[in-house]
Amino acid sequence: MKLIQLHITKTVLYYITLVLLALLGLYTVIDFIAELEDIGRGQYFLIDIIYYTFLSAPKRIYELLPIAALIGSVLGLGQLSSQSELIVLRAAGISVIQISRSVVFSAILLMTVIFIIGEIIVPVTEKIAKEAQSSAKRGVSSKELDSSFWTRDGSSFIYIDSISPNQELNDITIYQFSPNQQLIGVMTAEKARYANKKLMLSRVIKNKINDAGITRTTLQSESLNAHFNPNTMMSPEFLSILELDNHIELLTENHQAVAKYQMVFWTRIMTPLSTAVMVFLAVPFVFGSLRTVSMGNRVVAASLVGIGFYLLNETLQHLSIVYHMTPWIVAVVPTMIFLFLGYRRVQRLDVGY
Incomplete structure (x- = not known):
């Protein structure tokens, strides 16, 4: 047989x-x-x-x-x-x-x-x-590829203009909101890298919004906690089953x-x-x-x-x-x-x- x-x-x-x-x-x-x-x-x-x-x-x-x-x-x-x-x-x-x-x-x-x-x-x-x-x-060079996307991280909404093949994030804008949905700050950065659940921002401009007006601060670098992985923020066909599972979990946590x-x-x-x-x-x-x-x-x-x-x-x-x-x-x-x-x-x- x-x-x-x-x-x-x-x-x-x-x-x-x-x-x-x-x-x-x-x-x-x-x-x-x-x-x-x-x-x-x-x-x-x-x-x-x-x-x-x-x-x-x-x-x-x-x-x-x-x-x-x-x-x-x-x-x-x-x-x-x-x-x-x-x-x-x-x-x-x-x-x-x-x-x-x-x-x-x-x-x-x-x-x-x-x-x-x-x-x-x-x-x-x-x-x-x-x-x-x-x-x-x-x-253009591959470092300038257009792969822009929006995502949410807690009470913040994040826009990333592009992701380079080396996983470097370009032109990031972070809109921060209070619990009652009031805009309280806007942060921009030219570059960023994701590591150990943190965004390492470089050449940062922070704008804090309150009743007194807008306060602007310029920093060379800034570290933020990130409950999402930018490396998986791409079309599903680019992700393995394990990456899809992790990404679904992160999206669920951020509603x-x-x-x-x-x-x-x-x-x-x-x-x-x-x-x-x-x-x-x-x-x-x-x-x-x-x-x-x-x-x-x-x-x-x-x-x-x-x-x-x-x-x-x-x-x-x-x-x-x-x-x-x-x-x-x-x-x-x-x-x-x-x-x-x-x-x-x-x-x-x-x-x-």
Whole structure:
């Protein structure tokens, strides 16, 4: 049985790889053509587009792997079926569920791969890609990249104009409010660094506001307690699961909206499992009534299921933010629905084959 499992696993993974490479090539060309519209903007030239497209490939792989897993698994099992190998296995007394276990082994390997890509590779490559693209389009050095954002820290509201790749903060403005929401001070700083839950400000101007007027003080440096980490104040795709969890905790402590980050967090957790479910769903497409259907029709049917899964996921994610639905339930439900339907179908095939 181990040799059979290995043979099925190798075949399924081979076709998944082929489909993934085909989809990646297609989307890479599409992305490349889309970027050509901005060529000549600032210092954004052909070599920059190639570099950006190359660095964006890991994210594309991460996005495409679930659908590639489904189509590739259908092709792989379809190939075994067309060569009557699955029929021989069934005649030898091997059940559909046993064959499914071999397919699930392929899914476990894919779960490992997609977890590594999503948690280690994508956050790094996406950050580098966006920084390089922004730098070239603006025609400035990467130290001046525009990554401005607002955040809240207790009773203070903080604006940071940009964050350099070396994590130095530029042009910071801090608006300080009293408990009754009265503006009591404005502080500006040219540069700042975050370390040990403190903001180390340099070239600081402090403006204190009271009934007597405004008092201005100039300082070379100032240290402030910070209950947020500026290094995680970026788009969710740049953050790992651990960083997302820490960031959600900080936002919650400061009474800020966390729905978007929670949704990304749970989606990131479910993506490897979703990929495994897509592989498992290939089994019903090969056995049962579909065993006499052409390979092309199988692929079309699998693609429609994959698209349906994607659309259901996307729709629920957007609805969860609008209607304040529980993020983990929204992330889990589509995968569980498709897993249940696939398992029930496999059970029926095993009994009725």
